[in-house]
Amino acid sequence: MKAEIIAVGTELLLGQIVNSNAQFLSVELAALGIDVYFQTVVGDNLNRLQQAIEIAQSRADVILFTGGIGPTEDDLTKDGLAAALGRNLHIDTPAMEHVQRFFDERKIFMTENNRKQALMVDGTTPLPNEVGLAVGLAHAHEGKFYIVLPGPPREMKPMFTDKAKPWLLQHALTHEMPIYSRMLKFAGIGESLLEDKLIDLIRNQTDPTIAPYAKEGEVTVRISTKAPSEQEAAEKLNALEEQIREILPEHMYANIDIPLEKLLVDRMVNASLTLSAAESCTGGLLMETLTSIPGSSSMFLGGIVCYSNEMKMKLLNVPEALLEGKDAPGAVSREVAEVLAEQARLIADSDFGLSVTGVAGPGSSERKPVGLVYIGIAERGQETEVFELNLRGTRDNIRLRTVKALLYRLWRRLEQR
Template identity: 85%
Template sequence: MKAEIIAVGTELLLGQIVNSNAQFLSVELAALGIDVYFQTVVGDNSSRLQEAIEIARSRADVILFTGGIGPTEDDLTKEALAASLRRSLHIDQLAMDHVQRFFDERKVFMTENNRKQAIIIEGTTPLANEIGLAVGLAFAEKDKYYIVLPGPPREMKPMFTDKAKPWLQQHALTNEMPIYSKMLKFAGIGESLLEDKLIDLIHSQTDPTIAPYAKEGEVTVRISTKAPSEREAMEKLTVLEEQIKAILPEHMYANIDVPLEQLIVDWMADAGLTLSAAESCTGGLLMQSITNVPGSASMFKGGIVCYSNEMKMKLLNVPSAFLEGVDAPGAVSRQVAEVLAEQVRMTADTDFGLSVTGVAGPGYSERKPVGLVFVAIAERGKATEVFELNLKGTRENIRLRSVKALLYRLWRRLEERRVATPLEGSDL
């Protein structure tokens, strides 16, 4: 069963608000076994909206509308849909009572245009709005199913979940199987290389399906299948997951949708391990990513943002010979990254110390190119590891990619430790 989502509102076309409703509905519909093939955004114009309705009717089985059902003149969704289907409009008394009660309880005069929020199309099922005032609609005509929802997400989401979804399950989904998915998370590898590694599986996919997509510093692979039960779906998905993990064991860090830093925090906290950090070019971004995770206080002792050479020398005892002079390796060097990681670990008395120093741009520093970054991991009782990164992108891209790269290498170190001494109950 194919669906189209029509979001109504000129403010969406102008970029004044983001269409988060479409994302929410796409996820919800997929879980019901309804494939969203199209998303359309239309301004507050009746003729263009009717054109969009006609196009949607020609290619989708389920058509969902968000927005355009408020009290103002430019709220035209119900009127345009009624005109397109040649149906009349009338006031729903229960919805009107709800609107009137809202104003009476607040002792506020109700203007006449608010009656518009209680309008429904002839022969439709009203969907009560428990949060706002505008009533929604659901109805079927000629094997097409229509859902009309309000635009504000705080009204749209509960109306869909509590009213529209049960209606769809009762009227449209008698023979549809739900879609089940798993999210496989990868780090230390780009989207193009990951796809190249999985290309044989991608080309041969039928069921389950494979869909990689990337965000800064991480890649997610969604594997999905339709099945009559969750147990049957998980059996199929697990087989594919194991195939993918066998190809990329050094990069797949989770089979649930969690960021890498959360997995690191949870595992280190459970293992009783502690962490500290010294940051130069990232300016605290590494520490922010860690402390954003609930529970990080039990494993992260703190860190130092040593942006200047003066702070590197004063706070973390970086030798001036590393920073100053013609022959000095400079702040952006393996030597300085190593000292920073070791000194912050000793200063904080933690099991691990991390460091990052580099050139985030936009210009050169110490005659070194933008994107040259050194990260280091110091571990109690072990030799410190330093990694050279050569990154591309904007200043913010480089800073974020530096953090993700360092977290990936910490995860690899922790994974080696976990394999050597497995922690009961760990998902790492």
């Protein structure tokens, strides 16, 4: 069964609002076994909306609308659908009572245009709005299934979950198998290399399917299958996951949709391990990433942003001979990264000390190129490790990729314990 999502609102076309509704609905529909083939955004114009509906009717079985059902003149979604179905509009009595009660309880005068939020297309099923005022609707007609939802996500999401989804299950999905998906998470590898490693599986995929997604410093692979039961789906997904894990054992860190920093914080908290850090070119981004995770206070003891050589010497006891002078390796060096990691650990008396020093750009430093970064990991009772990174991208890209690379190396260190 194919679906199309039509988001209505000129503000979406102008970029004033991000269409997060389409993302939410695509995920929800996929879980129901409905394939979203198209997402359309149309402005507050009745003619263009009718054209969008006609196109959707020609290529989709399920058509979902979000937005355009409020009280103003440019809220036209129900008008457009009524015209497409050859129906009239009427005021739904329970919905109108809901709107009137809202204003009465707050002792606010209700303007006439608010009655528009109780409009229904003749012959359709109301979807009550438990959060806002505008009533939604559902309707089956000539083999097509229509769902109209509010635009604000805080209203749209509960209406879909509590009202529209049960309606779809009852009226549209009597023979559809649901889609089951699993998110495999990878670090320390780029999307192109990961795809190259999995190319045989990708080219020969039938069921389950494989789809890689990348963002800065991480790659996610979604594996999906249709099955009549969760148990049958799990058997198929488990087999494919094991194949992928065997190919990339040093990079796959989770089989649920979880960021690497969350996994690390949880693991260190559970193992009663502590961490401290010294950052130069990332300027505190590593510490911010870790402390954004609830519960990180149990494992992260603190850190120092040591941008200047003076701060490196005064607060972290980096020898001046390493930083300055004709034969000094300089602040951006393997030697300094090692000292920073060890001193961060010693000062905090933590189990692990992490360090970053490098050139994030846009200009070079110490005659060293943009993107040259050294990251260090010191561990109580173990030899300190330092890794050289040669990164490309903007200043922000380099800083973020550095943090992700360091978290990956920490994960690998914990895996080897």
